[in-house]
Amino acid sequence: MLNHTSPPSPCYCAVLRKAVRRVSLIYDTHLKSTGLKTTQFSLLAELSQDRPQPPTMNQLSEYLVMDRSTLGHNLRPLLRRGLVLLQQDTDDGRTRRVILTAKGAAKLSEGRRLWQAAQKEYERTIGKDVAVKLRNALHDLTRLDVP
Amino acid sequence: MLNHTSPPSPCYCAVLRKAVRRVSLIYDTHLKSTGLKTTQFSLLAELSQDRPQPPTMNQLSEYLVMDRSTLGHNLRPLLRRGLVLLQQDTDDGRTRRVILTAKGAAKLSEGRRLWQAAQKEYERTIGKDVAVKLRNALHDLTRLDVP
DNA sequence: CTTATATAAGAGCATATGCCCTTATTTATG
DNA sequence: CATAAATAAGGGCATATGCTCTTATATAAG
Numbered sequence: 592m593l594n595h596t597s598p599p600s601p602c603y604c605a606v607l608r609k610a611v612r613r614v615s616l617i618y619d620t621h622l623k624s625t626g627l628k629t630t631q632f633s634l635l636a637e638l639s640q641d642r643p644q645p646p647t648m649n650q651l652s653e654y655l656v657m658d659r660s661t662l663g664h665n666l667r668p669l670l671r672r673g674l675v676l677l678q679q680d681t682d683d684g685r686t687r688r689v690i691l692t693a694k695g696a697a698k699l700s701e702g703r704r705l706w707q708a709a710q711k712e713y714e715r716t717i718g719k720d721v722a723v724k725l726r727n728a729l730h731d732l733t734r735l736d737v738p
Numbered sequence: 739m740l741n742h743t744s745p746p747s748p749c750y751c752a753v754l755r756k757a758v759r760r761v762s763l764i765y766d767t768h769l770k771s772t773g774l775k776t777t778q779f780s781l782l783a784e785l786s787q788d789r790p791q792p793p794t795m796n797q798l799s800e801y802l803v804m805d806r807s808t809l810g811h812n813l814r815p816l817l818r819r820g821l822v823l824l825q826q827d828t829d830d831g832r833t834r835r836v837i838l839t840a841k842g843a844a845k846l847s848e849g850r851r852l853w854q855a856a857q858k859e860y861e862r863t864i865g866k867d868v869a870v871k872l873r874n875a876l877h878d879l880t881r882l883d884v885p
Numbered sequence: 886c887t888t889a890t891a892t893a894a895g896a897g898c899a900t901a902t903g904c905c906c907t908t909a910t911t912t913a914t915g
Numbered sequence: 916c917a918t919a920a921a922t923a924a925g926g927g928c929a930t931a932t933g934c935t936c937t938t939a940t941a942t943a944a945g
Binding site: 596597598599600601602603604605606607608609610611612613614615617618629630655656657658709710713714716717721722724725726728730731733 | 743744745746747748749750751752753754755756757758759760761762764765776777780783784787801802803804805853856857860861863864868869871872873875876877878879880881882
Binding site: 612663 | 892893895896
């Protein structure tokens with residue numbers, strides 16, 4: 592059965608936000624047993640990327656297209672659980688680098704299995720081809736100029 | 739200049755969430771002078787639809803693809819500002835219907851002008867054709883089965 | 886060297902989102 | 916009719932998101 596109807600919104604933003612509510616449910620449900628929300632999982636995944644140096648708060652917020660203060664907020668539960676830690680930069684006293692702990696890496700790999708199931712469910716729901724095309728379009732969107 | 743890079747995420751949900759952060763900025767910035775966030779604007783707009791009866795909380799949450807409790811939370815600032823009001827249903831004592839006040843309608847039409855500018859800016863940013871196709875795809879997504 | 890400017894990050898505030906549990910009311914069951 | 920099951924909504928909790936202002940540090944200007 593389809594969801595109840597209402598005239599389709601002309602607002603690009605409203606539709607996008609509806610979609611994120613709808614899709615986040617799938618992922619959060621699958622990840623539930625890990626105690627991670629989708630945002631937290633993505634954050635850990637970003638930190639697991641191989642880089643010359645761990646990212647600074649600023650860099651990380653750029654990668655994630657996320658406000659610096661939001662990143663700060665979102666790190667707090669992960670810090671509390673010991674999944675990440677902050678390390679003062681040796682060269683610049685203002686800068687903190689965000690590091691994935693061993694515990695964080697373990698939690699991430701625990702999450703990856705469930706995440707894959709969520710990916711599959713999403714693909715089943717809208718079709719893999721559409722899923723990939725949509726993701727690519729949205730990815731492009733996140734790489735545009737900040738106004 | 740493009741945003742900093744990171745390997746493109748394979749996660750459909752993460753990319754969608756990034757996009758919503760990116761796009762909401764445009765709309766929230768335009769709407770700023772009204773004191774409305776995008777979600778609030780969308781809520782008022784949904785309430786301005788012509789219907790036989792004002793929607794109940796449950797109906798409204800379905801239209802918006804939003805958890806009932808989330809809707810309750812999101813209504814609070816609007817109630818406080820007198821832009822909407824709740825009316826006990828005459829037939830069913832459990833049910834409350836959500837009503838757009840005259841003040842709310844005025845605020846909505848104030849917002850609509852700014853919203854149109856946001857729409858234009860968004861279209862300018864990614865191209866109108868892509869914008870419409872993307873919105874249609876996302877709209878379909880919001881109408882799929884709840885798992 | 887001293888001061889002004891710029892930058893990195895945090896603090897506090899407000900809204901956004903959804904979960905679980907509870908309460909009130911309605912409907913179904915016996 | 917009395918009771919059980921279902922439904923509508925709210926309360927409380929935790930995270931998600933971004934704004935503004937502040938603080939600490941670094942760099943540029945003089």
